[in-house]
Amino acid sequence: AVVTFVSHGGERHEASLEAGRSLMQIATNNAVPGIDGDCGGEAACGTCHVIVDPKWSEQVGLSGADEEEMLAMNPERRPTSRLSCQMMVSTSWDGLTVELPEFQM
Numbered sequence: 001a002v003v004t005f006v007s008h009g010g011e012r013h014e015a016s017l018e019a020g021r022s023l024m025q026i027a028t029n030n031a032v033p034g035i036d037g038d039c040g041g042e043a044a045c046g047t048c049h050v051i052v053d054p055k056w057s058e059q060v061g062l063s064g065a066d067e068e069e070m071l072a073m074n075p076e077r078r079p080t081s082r083l084s085c086q087m088m089v090s091t092s093w094d095g096l097t098v099e100l101p102e103f104q105m
């Protein structure tokens with residue numbers, strides 16, 4: 001199963017989805033540019049922000065309360081924004097596409 005990260009400039013990076021990891025861990029393990037994960041997955045830094053393709057939003061779920069607090073501080077926040085460290089990956093997400101916001105380049 002494959003996830004595609006699309007940078008703000010349109011560059012695509014594919015990575016394999018491994019169940020039991022967060023989407024942030026998958027991005028950092030695959031050196032996807034623009035996902036830093038500075039806080040290590042505590043929903044406290046906001047450097048793992050992704051914008052989920054609206055087609056996928058229902059399947060991957062919406063943000064939780066801690067996540068929402070962090071996202072709310074970000075002016076680039078979109079309706080389907082998530083902190084990727086709070087997204088526990090499922091192999092059923094094959095074909096998922098997420099975009100990276102402009103400030104994460």
Ligand code: FES
Nearest residue numbers: 037039043046085
């Ligand atoms: Fe810090 Fe996700 S890694 S908020």
